Amino acid sequence: MNRRLFLRNGSLAGLALSTVSLAACSTTPDKSDQPATTAADEAAGPDTSFELHEATVADLQEKMKSGQLTARRITELYLQRIEQIDKAGPKLHAVLETNPDALKLADQLDEERKNGKLRGPLHGIPVLIKDNIDTADQQQTTAGSLALAGHKASQDAFIVQKLRAAGAIILGKTNLSEWANFRSTRSTSGWSSRGGQTKNPYILDRTPSGSSSGSGAAAAANLCALAIGTETDGSIVSPASCCGLVGLKPTVGLWSRAGIIPISATQDTAGPMTRTVRDAAVLLSALAGADARDAVTKESTGKIQPDYTKFLVADGLKGKRLGVEKAHLTGSSDAVPLLKAALEVLKAQGAIIVEVEVEKLTDPLGQAEYDVLLYEFKDGVNKYLATAGAGVKTLTDVIRFNTENKPKAMPFFQQEILEDSNKLEGLSSPKYQAALRKSHDGAKAALDGVLRQEKLDGIVAVTNAPARCIDLINGDSGGGPGFSSPAAMAGYPHITVPMGQVHGLPVGLSFVSGAYQEGPLLTLAYAYEQASKKRMAPEFKAPFVG
Numbered sequence: 001m002n003r004r005l006f007l008r009n010g011s012l013a014g015l016a017l018s019t020v021s022l023a024a025c026s027t028t029p030d031k032s033d034q035p036a037t038t039a040a041d042e043a044a045g046p047d048t049s050f051e052l053h054e055a056t057v058a059d060l061q062e063k064m065k066s067g068q069l070t071a072r073r074i075t076e077l078y079l080q081r082i083e084q085i086d087k088a089g090p091k092l093h094a095v096l097e098t099n100p101d102a103l104k105l106a107d108q109l110d111e112e113r114k115n116g117k118l119r120g121p122l123h124g125i126p127v128l129i130k131d132n133i134d135t136a137d138q139q140q141t142t143a144g145s146l147a148l149a150g151h152k153a154s155q156d157a158f159i160v161q162k163l164r165a166a167g168a169i170i171l172g173k174t175n176l177s178e179w180a181n182f183r184s185t186r187s188t189s190g191w192s193s194r195g196g197q198t199k200n201p202y203i204l205d206r207t208p209s210g211s212s213s214g215s216g217a218a219a220a221a222n223l224c225a226l227a228i229g230t231e232t233d234g235s236i237v238s239p240a241s242c243c244g245l246v247g248l249k250p251t252v253g254l255w256s257r258a259g260i261i262p263i264s265a266t267q268d269t270a271g272p273m274t275r276t277v278r279d280a281a282v283l284l285s286a287l288a289g290a291d292a293r294d295a296v297t298k299e300s301t302g303k304i305q306p307d308y309t310k311f312l313v314a315d316g317l318k319g320k321r322l323g324v325e326k327a328h329l330t331g332s333s334d335a336v337p338l339l340k341a342a343l344e345v346l347k348a349q350g351a352i353i354v355e356v357e358v359e360k361l362t363d364p365l366g367q368a369e370y371d372v373l374l375y376e377f378k379d380g381v382n383k384y385l386a387t388a389g390a391g392v393k394t395l396t397d398v399i400r401f402n403t404e405n406k407p408k409a410m411p412f413f414q415q416e417i418l419e420d421s422n423k424l425e426g427l428s429s430p431k432y433q434a435a436l437r438k439s440h441d442g443a444k445a446a447l448d449g450v451l452r453q454e455k456l457d458g459i460v461a462v463t464n465a466p467a468r469c470i471d472l473i474n475g476d477s478g479g480g481p482g483f484s485s486p487a488a489m490a491g492y493p494h495i496t497v498p499m500g501q502v503h504g505l506p507v508g509l510s511f512v513s514g515a516y517q518e519g520p521l522l523t524l525a526y527a528y529e530q531a532s533k534k535r536m537a538p539e540f541k542a543p544f545v546g
Contacts, residue, residue: 071124119167144192157259174214234484241508258293262380318350443489
């Protein structure tokens with residue numbers, strides 16, 4: 001099956017592809033939240049009055065070091081910003097809940113700083129995390145589902161333990177595409193039954209993409225210093241692209257998945273969603289590490305870099321050989337001219353560009369990938385729910401809850417993916433094993449082969465086309481270039497960096513390479529970022545047609 005059609009009909013976790021239209025968007029609820037003016041009426045520029053506007057980790061650390069700000073004051077400012085922008089004003093619906101303990105944590109970290117104890121670059125830095133990541137505190141972990149409403153984890157996810165140890169402040173939980181967009185073939189990215197519809201802060205009737213929709217919208221709108229998303233296929237890089245961010249999907253195994261509500265044991269990973277490549281490298285460094293609760297992380301032993309910021313070299317593109325996905329160089333998408341312009345920047349910085357055809361090799365693997373996810377979702381969710389202490393104990397319970405509470409749980413689309421997954425056998429099934437070999441091994445062979453044959457340092461492509469309209473009646477639409485699946489199926493790293501805008505909507509440039517090549521990828525991404533400077537803060541524009 002064609003991969004782009006498959007992503008639309010199979011509703012893969014990222015639904016990474018999108019199209020842009022200047023016509024009015026289809027019917028959505030919550031019209032009272034949307035200004036009845038045109039985008040031109042709203043084009044007053046980004047709100048730069050916010051004291052922490054576009055602040056980086058280094059900026060915040062310098063302000064705390066000088067005494068200009070404290071961790072408490074920084075946290076207060078972000079909490080106020082959430083109230084002003086997320087709960088009022090544009091009403092982005094990016095944040096499901098804020099952490100009642102956030103200010104207390106900030107006070108503790110300020111006291112440590114006063115006493116000369118600094119835990120590192122994340123000390124006192126507020127972070128928003130996706131609501132499928134366990135936190136053993138007063139916050140819920142629900143994957144956006146009413147079936148899990150009220151569930152509070154008894155143990156932090158491993159990456160949350162690492163965040164706390166690094167001195168980060170868990171500011172709150174972000175909205176997401178419910179069940180990480182693995183519920184229905186007609187789903188709408190950014191919608192959950194618990195949190196409603198997340199909006200794109202660039203143009204408010206456009207999708208933020210998914211499934212890490214809230215993390216993307218929140219980081220873009222300066223509701224936090226850093227955000228964390230999760231990806232199975234496109235769920236970090238697609239919302240990062242649509243929200244003008246740097247999004248980094250690490251190699252599967254670099255960050256532990258223990259304590260994260262799963263889709264796929266072979267493809268899932270959490271990762272940074274930030275406004276700069278440097279901040280992504282800082283976050284990546286702090287959370288990488290082997291975990292006894294996630295066997296795959298053993299593969300990272302000896303391959304993790306203690307400090308990924310050492311790879312941030314401004315002239316790092318000089319002499320690098322990059323393959324560009326040939327299929328993305330033609331077609332009617334407005335992303336094509338942006339890609340061609342990005343290639344000129346890469347060449348000007350000393351990169352050697354050759355055309356490659358990765359999609360021809362990986363597109364035929366789409367149905368096998370979907371089969372793998374169906375099998376692994378049932379297995380993983382049942383294992384998670386069995387020990388989570390939630391009201392639902394199995395996938396069957398979730399399906400029953402949604403059916404019995406259909407007006408609230410399924411007002412717009414159904415749960416056929418959950419139902420299809422629940423019908424399947426266990427992971428010993430020959431069909432599952434065959435699908436895994438075809439998708440996972442096939443994608444690895446394809447990427448490794450192209451990288452080796454062309455002697456490449458990385459592959460570049462359009463991350464995805466500009467954001468489509470939000471449409472809760474008909475679900476997501478697809479079309480245009482996109483490049484999440486090859487690295488997703490292989491479990492390889494993938495970073496996206498802003499490369500420009502189309503009608504005010506951001507589009508990202510993808511860099512992909514082999515397993516545990518995060519360092520070299522960061523070099524490429526940072527050098528391009530510094531040479532291009534395409535990140536633009538959102539303006540919260542009204543729809544093109546009011």
